[in-house]
Amino acid sequence: MPMIVFIPLLKTLNAPRIKPFNAPIEISTMTKQHPARIELSAIMRLAGPLIASQLAHMLMVLTDTLMMARLSPEALAGGSLGAASYSFVSIFCIGVIAAVGTLVSIRQGAGDIEGATRLTQAGLWLAWALALGGAVMLWNIKPLLLLFGQTPTNVEAAGQFLLLLPFALPGYMTFMALRGFTSAMGRATPVMVISLIGTVANFVLNYALITGMFGLPKLGLMGIGLVTAIVATCMALGLAWHIHRHPAYNAYPISKGLSRINLTYLRELWRLGLPIGGTYAVEVGLFAFAALCMGTMGSTQLAAHQIALQIVSVAFMVPAGMSYAITMRIGQHYGGGDLQRARLAGRVGISFGACVMLGFSVVFWFWPRDLVGLFLDYNDPAFRPVFELAVSLLAVAAWFELFDGAQTIAMGAIRGLKDAKTTFLVGLFCYWVIGAPMAWMLAFTFGWGPAGVWWGLATGLACAAISLTLAFEWKVRRMIKLERKAAKMAGVAV
Incomplete structure (x- = not known):
């Protein structure tokens, strides 16, 4: 459903409107500006969209919390417990995947297009492996929560929330890996646009599954997890579609050879990402x-x-x-x-x-x-x-x-x-x-x-x-x- 919204709006991103931060700076510009000002301008040109996308993610989390509160105090308590568990696992995975942007930017600076492409492919495989491991952990976390003294009622509610929520991890980790690639290319605007669209879609679908709008079933906490998974998957597909269609990435054939795992690049990512x-x-x-x-x-x-x-x-x-x-x-x-x-x-x-x-x-x-x-x-x-x-x-x-x-x-x-x-x-x-x-x-x-x-x-x-x-x-x-x-x-x- 959200993809119907994502694709038409992403078509507007096909034209390169924002000059990449690593684009050559003209001599006339360099003579007029201090090097520190040039650096600050380049940093903020990339940081602005990234900050907006971070805020959009915060709004998604806030939306989920508000929707839990509409259900019942018990749902809010249990859902918050499940959300905290998911957050800890996903934040660790995001940290590991952050190595993609770092290493791709280094390869880009060195003019190593082949290395940047292969690192991105390895980053996707690492993202999927982390998503699988994180999902298995979350599906089996109830005994651990009980061990830490959480009430059985809250643990049961957390289990309902975590039944479908881990399906968001593959999409979310894929999105973060591709975000690292596009950011290393100096193009963070697509990430911002997709994140903002995802925030709106998350609110609308959450509200629909909580209230039963459009004839949809009322799924409670399970529905909030389902919506998060759908939106995360669509965000990943939207960014992948943009990379595939935009001419700025033609030199980086990420989809070609993706079925082959390069252990050398995978180890390099793991050593930095861990x-x-x-x-x-x-x-x-x-x-x-x-x-x-x-x-x-x-x-x-x-x-x-x-x-x-x-x-x-x-x-x-x-x-x-x-x-x-x-x-x-x-x-x-x-x-x-x-x-x-x-x-x-x-x-x-x-x-x-x-x-x-x-x-x-x-x-x-x-x-x-x-x-x-x-x-x-x-x-x-x-x-x-x-x-x-x-x-x-x-x-x-x-x-x-x-x-x-x-x-x-x-x-x-x-x-x-x-x-x-x-x-x-x-x-x-x-x-x-x-x-x-x-x-x-x-x-x-x-x-x-x-x-x-x-x-x-x-x-x-x-x-x-x-x-x-x-x-x-x-x-x-x-x-x-x-x-x-x-x-x-x-x-x-x-």
Whole structure:
């Protein structure tokens, strides 16, 4: 059904309207613009559509939550449990698949069209393998949920939601792999358009299966999972159709030879993707730990935490999109052998991202009541304690937003240099050796309560931001020195 909407609108994408970020820059333009401005323009040209697509995905998740709430409180509780399980599995898989964009951008920068094509094909096979493994895990997760002390009623409802939802994984992972390919080519607009169409289709179909519109059956939680699977599959087919039809990709025959698995490229993707997936998992785990801390304090604290985190998550989509764009940009320069330009792109991206997040910090500090008021009614006495606590948590968020943006973008910069182990090790140390213990100590030992949890998160994020920024500078400086040394030995001027 959604494909009827996808294909006509995607036809408008066949004309190349947006100049790819890796397109040659004219000499007249270069003489007028500072190199840093050129880099910023190129990064934002790619980051803008990626940020929009990230926000579209958030809207899909919000739609699913709202539809669960229309069913019953029990459906909301069980569905949320199933959604959390699906989210953790899918985020790890997305992290692994993120290696596709990184490696393809490096091959693209080096002019290796064959390598870029084969890596994309290997990325699709890896996506399908991860989807199969993730689906099997989700279909058998009920005993694990019971082991973690979840009520049988909630586990049963989660099982209903997860009956059809795992069928979304093949389509979603395929979409993410192809997103990596198109982004590495400097073309993220199709991803944005398809994501926005998917958001609308997700809402319409969800509402239809919840209310029984158009003569459709009322499928409850199972219907929400079914809609997610349908939309994810159609999004993947839509992006594949666009790549197949657009002349910009004619040099990359992804469909030819796709039936043959190239283990060399598959291993290369796995070596880079596994630590990226691990980094995503430890970061998600940190915020899950924070939720558990809040849950031990009471329902008011947990509700306020979720509201504040939802607001902060919207702001986080900006550095998340920029991080991926910077990975592509630095990968292009790294593959092309221009490490000086790679360093400039990283510095520009981290600095600009920090400035953007500083703007969000100002909003969180001066207008927290307006933001929380979008979710809760202050005049309702039942919600007033949650309202006030969420406002106080946003005041803490105003301090760590700067670090959150910087650490996310610095991670993307380091990955552009084909290094994911550093980001994983730094994240593991800063999140779990510093952030989590600090959150527990401030909240319970020092009696700071919910604010202590968030100050602990802030400490871990600040540590990660500083460490990753320094790690990027050290790594790229070392690579430049080695390049100069090699050139000097070869008698070539650099």
